Amino acid sequence: QLQLQESGPGLVKASETLSLTCTVSGGSIRSSNYYWGWIRQAPGKGLEWIAVIFHTGSAYYKSSLRSRATISVDTSENQFSLRLSSATAADTAVYYCARHSDFAPDVDSFDIWGRGTMVTVSS
Amino acid sequence: DIVMTQTPLSSPVTLGQPASISCRSSQSLVHIDGNTYLSWLQQRPGQPPRLLIYKISNRFSGVPDRFSGSGAGTDFTLKISRVEAEDVGVYYCMQATQFPHSFGQGTKLEIK
Numbered sequence: 001q002l003q004l005q006e007s008g009p010g011l012v013k014a015s016e017t018l019s020l021t022c023t024v025s026g027g028s029i030r031s032s033n034y035y036w037g038w039i040r041q042a043p044g045k046g047l048e049w050i051a052v053i054f055h056t057g058s059a060y061y062k063s064s065l066r067s068r069a070t071i072s073v074d075t076s077e078n079q080f081s082l083r084l085s086s087a088t089a090a091d092t093a094v095y096y097c098a099r100h101s102d103f104a105p106d107v108d109s110f111d112i113w114g115r116g117t118m119v120t121v122s123s
Numbered sequence: 124d125i126v127m128t129q130t131p132l133s134s135p136v137t138l139g140q141p142a143s144i145s146c147r148s149s150q151s152l153v154h155i156d157g158n159t160y161l162s163w164l165q166q167r168p169g170q171p172p173r174l175l176i177y178k179i180s181n182r183f184s185g186v187p188d189r190f191s192g193s194g195a196g197t198d199f200t201l202k203i204s205r206v207e208a209e210d211v212g213v214y215y216c217m218q219a220t221q222f223p224h225s226f227g228q229g230t231k232l233e234i235k
Binding site: 039046047051052060061063096100105107108110111113114116 | 172
């Protein structure tokens with residue numbers, strides 16, 4: 001049973017870089033059937049797609065976050081990470097990592113999610 | 124970027140009655156491969172989202188058959204035939220046809 005677990009500081013100072021890691025267990029991050037993403041949810045708000053990355057390192061970003069966000073993958077550790085520079089209070093949210101499945105299952109959506117981690121950006 | 128718009132944003136429903144949520148995309152979600160990558164996710168209070176429906180109308184593993192999806196092009200609908208108490212939560216449509224992918228704003232389903 002594949003599981004994802006987010007980790008990182010729960011409190012970040014404004015203007016600093018928010019860094020999170022998602023550890024994948026019970027399966028390999030190297031599979032070409034999947035890619036891996038970050039989604040966030042500000043308090044009381046909806047889901048916001050941030051970025052995804054393939055095991056090859058190819059990545060896509062939400063347009064408005066592209067200048068500040070970096071997603072990376074470490075296949076040796078079976079992890080992928082998100083860095084968001086110049087953090088502001090608007091980045092305060094629960095951050096989820098998730099698997100996007102293209103095949104097995106052939107759903108072409110996020111089929112497995114982590115529990116989420118709350119990050120607060122303080123001034 | 125493709126913008127996803129859901130209506131209504133809130134839906135009070137009586138137990139046992141049907142519910143319907145609409146999702147409209149700012150451009151066609153038909154991919155060049157012919158598939159339409161529109162999915163629906165449910166988020167119960169205090170939980171991460173859960174995949175319900177993928178590629179417009181396919182129920183994900185373990186999803187009750189009271190949930191159904193339909194639509195084409197830019198207009199899509201999620202229907203619950205008879206709402207149960209466990210269906211309370213927020214429902215999101217999501218497009219994965221074009222990067223960057225995007226979610227609708229969410230529709231809160233609550234019991235009257």
